[in-house]
Amino acid sequence: MSMRPQGLVGCLALMLSAEAAVGQIGPVVIEGPRPFGYFLGDVIALDIDAPAASGYELQRASLPKLGPVAYWLDLVRLDVDEASAGSVKHWRLHLEYQNFYAALDARTLVIPGFALDFTSAGNRIEAKIPAWSFGVSPLREMRPSAQEPDDLLRPDIAPQPIALHRYERAAGGFGAASAGLLLIVAFDRAWWPFRRRATRPFAAASRQVRADLQDADLQDADLQVANLQVDGGEETYRQALLVLHRSIDLTAGRRVLADDLPGFLAAHPAYRLVEAEFSHFFSASRRAFFGDDASGAIRDLPPTLLIAFCRRLANLERTAK
Amino acid sequence: MHKGVARVRQELRLLWRRARSTVLIGCLGLAILGLIASGWLLFRNAAHNKSIAALALGRDAPVGDDAPAPLLFARLQFFILHDRIDEAQGLMDLIERAGDRAVRARARLNFGNARMRLAFDLLQRAKPDSAAPLINLAKEDYRQALRLDPDLWDARYNLDVAMRLIRDYPAFDSKGDEMRAGEKGLWTDVPGIPRGEP
Numbered sequence: 434m435s436m437r438p439q440g441l442v443g444c445l446a447l448m449l450s451a452e453a454a455v456g457q458i459g460p461v462v463i464e465g466p467r468p469f470g471y472f473l474g475d476v477i478a479l480d481i482d483a484p485a486a487s488g489y490e491l492q493r494a495s496l497p498k499l500g501p502v503a504y505w506l507d508l509v510r511l512d513v514d515e516a517s518a519g520s521v522k523h524w525r526l527h528l529e530y531q532n533f534y535a536a537l538d539a540r541t542l543v544i545p546g547f548a549l550d551f552t553s554a555g556n557r558i559e560a561k562i563p564a565w566s567f568g569v570s571p572l573r574e575m576r577p578s579a580q581e582p583d584d585l586l587r588p589d590i591a592p593q594p595i596a597l598h599r600y601e602r603a604a605g606g607f608g609a610a611s612a613g614l615l616l617i618v619a620f621d622r623a624w625w626p627f628r629r630r631a632t633r634p635f636a637a638a639s640r641q642v643r644a645d646l647q648d649a650d651l652q653d654a655d656l657q658v659a660n661l662q663v664d665g666g667e668e669t670y671r672q673a674l675l676v677l678h679r680s681i682d683l684t685a686g687r688r689v690l691a692d693d694l695p696g697f698l699a700a701h702p703a704y705r706l707v708e709a710e711f712s713h714f715f716s717a718s719r720r721a722f723f724g725d726d727a728s729g730a731i732r733d734l735p736p737t738l739l740i741a742f743c744r745r746l747a748n749l750e751r752t753a754k
Numbered sequence: 755m756h757k758g759v760a761r762v763r764q765e766l767r768l769l770w771r772r773a774r775s776t777v778l779i780g781c782l783g784l785a786i787l788g789l790i791a792s793g794w795l796l797f798r799n800a801a802h803n804k805s806i807a808a809l810a811l812g813r814d815a816p817v818g819d820d821a822p823a824p825l826l827f828a829r830l831q832f833f834i835l836h837d838r839i840d841e842a843q844g845l846m847d848l849i850e851r852a853g854d855r856a857v858r859a860r861a862r863l864n865f866g867n868a869r870m871r872l873a874f875d876l877l878q879r880a881k882p883d884s885a886a887p888l889i890n891l892a893k894e895d896y897r898q899a900l901r902l903d904p905d906l907w908d909a910r911y912n913l914d915v916a917m918r919l920i921r922d923y924p925a926f927d928s929k930g931d932e933m934r935a936g937e938k939g940l941w942t943d944v945p946g947i948p949r950g951e952p
Contacts, residue, residue: 473913474907504922505922507901509901535918537918571914572914573914573915590908591810592809594824603792604789607786611785611786617778752771
């Protein structure tokens with residue numbers, strides 16, 4: 434248990450060290466906690482204020498060392514800080530001692546004093562820090578009633594499991610965040626269950642076109658043509674074109690044909706980046722439907738390019754709205 | 755002036771629209787990473803707790819050198835209760851390095867208790883010379899426990915018991931730098947110690 438110095442409770446010891454040159458060092462003030470009622474193991478904190486004329490520096494080597502001070506006393510902590518006030522510099526020492534004296538009766542013990550060296554341009558002054566006494570009390574009765582040696586000791590402390598609530602809370606938080614963000618992302622990208630989002634026709638078209646043309650071997654343009662020409666593949670390709678047409682119409686809010694393209698791009702500037710691809714698509718479409726030349730259209734705009742164009746549109750769509 | 759602000763605002767809005775999809779995916783990725791990491795920690799520590807519970811029931815469980823301090827402490831207690839003091843000593847070094855002052859203090863206390871029980875055993879068999887070093891080691895254990903955690907009152911109490919068995923005296927005059935604890939003979943009026951001539 435640490436006894437912090439407290440203004441009113443604390444005992445204030447004023448001590449003017451005799452041999453310090455008058456006006457250069459001192460008076461040294463020790464502020465400590467109550468000076469009585471301590472047990473084995475208690476930590477006692479002392480605050481020392483040593484004012485020195487500016488120019489005088491504390492020699493760190495003269496500070497007490499951490500560790501055993503006496504066989505029953507350890508210095509467990511030592512902090513030094515300094516504060517200037519006009520022509521005086523206050524050197525403040527915070528010392529924490531731990532008492533290991535096993536008292537059999539109440540008695541007074543003394544934390545020994547020490548000397549601090551201050552130097553300034555070859556002048557050396559020693560400031561005496563006075564001893565500090567306090568009263569210790571016994572922890573146990575003189576003659577314990579326990580008969581068995583094992584009863585003399587306090588029992589072992591049983592191991593405790595690791596507290597998991599920190600990890601549970603973190604996992605719960607991240608889980609909720611992931612679920613929420615997944616919903617938002619699904620909405621943004623028109624994933625299930627937001628597939629039919631009115632404002633994401635290109636996302637829906639991209640998905641459907643990809644699904645429709647999936648069966649065709651997409652590696653090689655000639656093979657694609659060959660594959661699409663069998664088993665009504667050309668019809669599938671036309672369907673895919675129609676799907677994309679419909680999504681363009683949905684985006685524009687009206688029918689869009691090749692001639693309407695400039696008007697469409699003016700109303701939806703986000704798609705200006707793919708103006709060339711639009712023209713490419715419309716020319717392929719005209720060839721497939723009005724020129725009745727599906728295989729030529731497939732050669733002109735192979736499924737791979739068509740799918741890439743759809744994907745590009747879906748991406749632009751997300752940045753547009 | 756106003757036009758400039760409106761323009762900046764429009765630019766920012768455009769920037770946000772372009773970046774939104776990417777930012778959302780990034781956030782989702784981070785949240786999933788966090789979920790995986792915290793879930794893994796939860797799973798691993800729950801497994802540690804299982805080992806701790808098994809050790810408390812007296813079943814030995816393998817414990818790696820890099821195990822967290824509470825698990826090392828549980829194994830230490832298993833060794834202590836099964837009189838495997840040498841293995842316990844090896845674990846003490848690991849626990850010292852594993853950090854966590856509260857666990858280190860408790861481990862020191864229990865280890866000191868183990869040494870005290872051994873010493874009592876020797877005293878009852880009339881071997882005070884073998885008991886004395888153990889008691890001195892136990893005192894150092896209790897002191898170390900109290901340095902780590904002054905609020906560990908059981909360590910204060912047991913240190914008091916050990917100190918009454920062998921009191922400390924200054925080894926040198928108060929002038930000397932070296933003021934380490936010295937030891938004197940055993941107190942002979944401790945319960946359970948045979949008195950008189952053998």
